[in-house]
Amino acid sequence: MSLIEGSAIAIRFGDNAILNGVDLAAREGELIGLIGENGAGKTTLLRVLANLLPMEHGKVRFHGDDIQGISCRAYAREMAYLPQAAISHWPLEVRHLVALGRLPHRDPWQRLDETDLERVETVLRWTDTIHLANRTVTTLSGGELVRVMLARALASEPKLLLADEPVTSLDPFHQLQVMELLRDIAKQGACVFVVLHDLTLASRFCDRLLLLHAGKVMAEGPPEAVLTPSNLKVAYAITAEFGEREGAMYLLPWQRLETVSGEDVEKK
Amino acid sequence: MTKIPMLSQEAAKVTPLYPLITGLLVALLVLAGFSLSLGKVEIPLMAAAMGMFEDDPPLTSILLAEIRLPRTILAILVGGSLGLCGAALQGLLRNPLAAPGLIGVSSSAALGSVLVLYFGYAEAFFLALPIGGIVGAFVVVLLIYGIAGRDSSVLTLILAGVAISGFASALTSLALNLAPSPYAAYEIVFWILGSVADRSFDHVALVAPLMAIGWVLLLWTGRALDALSLGEETATTLGFNLPRVRFAVIVGTALAVGAAVSVTGVIAFIGLVVPHLMRPFVGHQPSRLLGVSALGGATLLLAGDIAVRVFSPGLELKLGVLTAMIGAPFFLYLILKTRREMQ
Numbered sequence: 001m002s003l004i005e006g007s008a009i010a011i012r013f014g015d016n017a018i019l020n021g022v023d024l025a026a027r028e029g030e031l032i033g034l035i036g037e038n039g040a041g042k043t044t045l046l047r048v049l050a051n052l053l054p055m056e057h058g059k060v061r062f063h064g065d066d067i068q069g070i071s072c073r074a075y076a077r078e079m080a081y082l083p084q085a086a087i088s089h090w091p092l093e094v095r096h097l098v099a100l101g102r103l104p105h106r107d108p109w110q111r112l113d114e115t116d117l118e119r120v121e122t123v124l125r126w127t128d129t130i131h132l133a134n135r136t137v138t139t140l141s142g143g144e145l146v147r148v149m150l151a152r153a154l155a156s157e158p159k160l161l162l163a164d165e166p167v168t169s170l171d172p173f174h175q176l177q178v179m180e181l182l183r184d185i186a187k188q189g190a191c192v193f194v195v196l197h198d199l200t201l202a203s204r205f206c207d208r209l210l211l212l213h214a215g216k217v218m219a220e221g222p223p224e225a226v227l228t229p230s231n232l233k234v235a236y237a238i239t240a241e242f243g244e245r246e247g248a249m250y251l252l253p254w255q256r257l258e259t260v261s262g263e264d265v266e267k268k
Numbered sequence: 269m270t271k272i273p274m275l276s277q278e279a280a281k282v283t284p285l286y287p288l289i290t291g292l293l294v295a296l297l298v299l300a301g302f303s304l305s306l307g308k309v310e311i312p313l314m315a316a317a318m319g320m321f322e323d324d325p326p327l328t329s330i331l332l333a334e335i336r337l338p339r340t341i342l343a344i345l346v347g348g349s350l351g352l353c354g355a356a357l358q359g360l361l362r363n364p365l366a367a368p369g370l371i372g373v374s375s376s377a378a379l380g381s382v383l384v385l386y387f388g389y390a391e392a393f394f395l396a397l398p399i400g401g402i403v404g405a406f407v408v409v410l411l412i413y414g415i416a417g418r419d420s421s422v423l424t425l426i427l428a429g430v431a432i433s434g435f436a437s438a439l440t441s442l443a444l445n446l447a448p449s450p451y452a453a454y455e456i457v458f459w460i461l462g463s464v465a466d467r468s469f470d471h472v473a474l475v476a477p478l479m480a481i482g483w484v485l486l487l488w489t490g491r492a493l494d495a496l497s498l499g500e501e502t503a504t505t506l507g508f509n510l511p512r513v514r515f516a517v518i519v520g521t522a523l524a525v526g527a528a529v530s531v532t533g534v535i536a537f538i539g540l541v542v543p544h545l546m547r548p549f550v551g552h553q554p555s556r557l558l559g560v561s562a563l564g565g566a567t568l569l570l571a572g573d574i575a576v577r578v579f580s581p582g583l584e585l586k587l588g589v590l591t592a593m594i595g596a597p598f599f600l601y602l603i604l605k606t607r608r609e610m611q
Contacts, residue, residue, distance in 0.1 A: 076507030
């Protein structure tokens with residue numbers, strides 16, 4: 001059975017239909033890449049799955065239950081959301097920031113117990129940030145901050161992790177490191193959704209890709225099936241160079257087509 | 269993988285707050301004792317305290333019970349309220365420059381009370397003045413949240429605060445301007461200057477329960493304020509019902525500050541300065557900041573009230589004037605510091 005299932009999700013902001021009938025389903029253990037041009041609705045879809053946005057239409061089910069019927073506290077124990085460019089508004093110490101991820105599991109007034117501390121330590125090791133435990137978050141580099149924020153998200157032991165562009169601002173080394181980490185998290189049994197702009201990372205690390213275009217899922221499936229020249233042409237209005245190394249596909253966006261507006265390309 | 273020494277034991281070492289809390293409590297007790305013994309008449313504290321329970325209490329006991337004790341208790345309650353509200357508002361708005369005085373809550377609470385007085389409702393019923401203060405505070409916290417709650421931009425917050433404070437002060441001045449008699453004008457000036465002098469136990473009894481409800485609401489939000497360090501969306505996904513949290517902070521602030529201002533007038537900058545001073549001691553964690561800010565606020569306001577009595581005997585300086593004179597330069601310093609950190 002699917003862990004999370006969305007059917008006919010529709011959202012509009014004012015007159016703009018952002019999502020217009022999106023269906024999806026994902027199981028535990030899957031790493032799913034959400035790709036698509038700017039404004040395709042990737043972040044909106046992620047926020048819908050996090051139950052942060054009311055839908056105009058459609059349903060999202062978690063373990064078969066409508067998420068709008070689940071209390072936000074109960075959902076918080078199952079799902080973690082990592083927003084784009086996550087920051088801390090106060091100069092907290094890293095260990096305290098990561099421990100915030102334990103809040104859904106703690107009763108009001110209950111102190112951090114041994115289980116909480118062990119989990120914090122585990123995720124700090126996992127994300128290779130344990131040496132930063134006593135540092136103040138404001139002193140971290142971009143790559144360190146992303147990993148610390150990821151540790152915070154993992155601290156709640158989520159079955160569903162929703163990460164919005166976690167690698168966009170990182171250098172290549174840290175991009176690979178974070179993608180490997182997300183793949184490991186999925187292998188440990190969580191279902192991970194990740195919004196990506198780097199198509200090679202998407203193709204190399206994700207089990208499945210969901211290509212959004214004009215508020216709909218334009219293509220879905222294994223990376224080779226989604227990242228085809230014709231799909232790239234419609235969704236991104238680009239051509240790409242394709243290659244292969246150690247059995248994995250990579251691609252290099254090469255040339256822009258006439259316009260980035262997908263509709264115009266379709267008309268031609 | 270290299271074995272790194274266990275962190276758990278070390279992570280468990282959350283810097284304990286007991287030394288800080290004990291220190292503040294001791295300071296508060298010492299200051300309270302000093303405050304009670306300070307005045308034109310020398311009062312032997314112990315003897316006078318004993319005398320309070322006699323059938324025919326001596327004059328010193330009456331002086332202690334009717335004048336100095338309410339003043340001291342009110343200073344502690346009001347200081348605690350201002351400190352706590354400052355910490356909670358800063359947590360909710362994720363902004364170190366938020367404070368009841370700065371964003372116009374105090375001045376509009378004063379306006380609320382002044383309007384009640386001006387239109388002659390003060391004598392109409394028992395709670396009229398505090399309710400005026402609370403309504404004034406409530407309207408403004410709501411307004412500020414509507415304007416600056418979404419993004420935590422310092423600029424929007426401060427500018428909105430300046431506008432609202434200015435407007436509330438203008439209306440208060442208008443009431444002063446139109447005051448029918450010098451006596452009425454004098455009463456209105458009282459809210460502008462701010463002081464805990466010459467209050468009775470009636471005042472304490474009037475506002476203490478309202479403040480207490482406010483404190484409970486504010487302290488309840490501690491966990492949520494921690495989660496808000498990560499922004500509103502993340503706090504929601506950590507399981508907090510934000511509308512409920514906002515409601516608690518807004519109503520709690522309105523109750524505590526509104527009630528405080530209605531009996532003491534505007535005592536500025538305590539709510540801004542105290543959380544700022546306490547924050548480094550609690551690792552900048554909003555939930556741990558609440559309690560110590562309340563204690564710190566009580567200590568600071570009591571110290572201020574003592575300073576007023578020690579340094580200007582006879583022609584007593586108003587406490588609100590003193591805190592404003594010390595607080596305003598501090599605020600300026602804070603702005604410069606914040607600006608540096610943001611660059």
